[in-house]
Amino acid sequence: MNPFEKIFNYQILSRLDESDALALTSQERTWLRTALAHSSSVVAFTPGTLEKLNRILQNKPGINHRDFIVEKAKNAERQVYHPLLRSLRRMIMQDKGMLLTSRIKHGGTKANQPGLPVKLEYSMVKREWYLLWYSTRGRSFMATKLQSIVSVEETLLPPERVEELRARVAAHLEKRKEQAVIEVVRTYNAELSRILYAFSCFDKSVSFEEEENRYLIHVTYLADESEFLLSKIRFLGLRVKIVEGDGLRKRMLESAEKALARYGSSDDIAIRKPAP
Structure with a gap:
């Protein structure tokens, strides 16, 4: 059995990422085989790359989704792959x-x-x-x-011009960066890998406070990504809470108040706003 098939571990994934290695599961290979059968694959890959992938996956069956998926009517699908x-x-x-x-x-x-x-x-x-x-x-x-x-x-x-422009871009992006600290509620420490996976698209680091037995996730994100980050936090529910990041805390409070206003009753406990 492939030892990587059922591994879902943050430390191992981090090591693989540092060494530019990638472990594909059988499900991912099956998905790729199905994707190669799509008409967009002809323009998504160069002929040589497409031929190589088809050769590597020639013994791997694709997903015959038409046997068990019935798709509802929808608007015209935009092309996921763009020629440019x-x-x-x-x-x-x-x-x-x-x-x-x-x-x-x-x-x-x-x-x-x-x-x-x-x-x-x-x-x-x-x-x-x-x-x-x-x-x-x-x-x-x-x-x-x-x-x-x-x-x-x-x-x-000129190379020096490219270096100058990239420095300007880096300075601009640095100004847009914000940081937040998200605590993993101790009851859910065992689900750390799953929680970290939810934040996999953000720059982050993890610290552990041994005395309090708690994990803190330090997330760096761009200002216009705050709502996307909030959607990940809401998805995790009771597993996490924001301990640093006034903007995120304020937005979470606003959404909670709106939810209570719509679905709550007069007997609900009023939400206490965090201290400034």
Whole structure:
């Protein structure tokens, strides 16, 4: 039996991440085999990569979901893979500049905007890809939907110019960073791995206070990710509580008050606001 099949341990996953190693479960291989059968895989991978993956997984069956899943009617599905992803990812990896032409919200286009592509992000809420880039003309950090991009042209930038622009981006992102400390309620210490997995998409560190037998999760996040972080905290319910992070505590208090106002009764105990 593959020893990695049933391992779900934070320490082991951390070590694998540090060594750039990846352990795939049989379920993940089955999912990948199913994904390769989708029509989007032809444009998502280069022919060589697609051929290699199909060869490695040729003896692995896919998921015949049509036998047990009945899908309800819904709106037209947006394409999860975008044709520009590969070229933009290559520009980012090779430190290339770009000239971007994009559609604007109320009609028309902005042509030949010079800048440096920094990162590609997928919004799980809006189901859309975004390009995060630095505009050298406006000297600002931008987020543009890939769906709104008309064309993008690769340009060459001197290495010292790329280093300067990346330093500006890093300084901008540093200003947007916020921190919070989340305590694991002692009763649920045994579920630490599951709790940490819920915060896997955030930069974090864990400390243990031996005298009080409690774990503290120190989370670093961008200001516009606060609602997403709150959704993870709400999902964990009684297992965790925010001990540092005034903004998060205030939003949790507001949502609790609204929930009580809608579903509570006059006999409910009033929520005491935290001390400033």
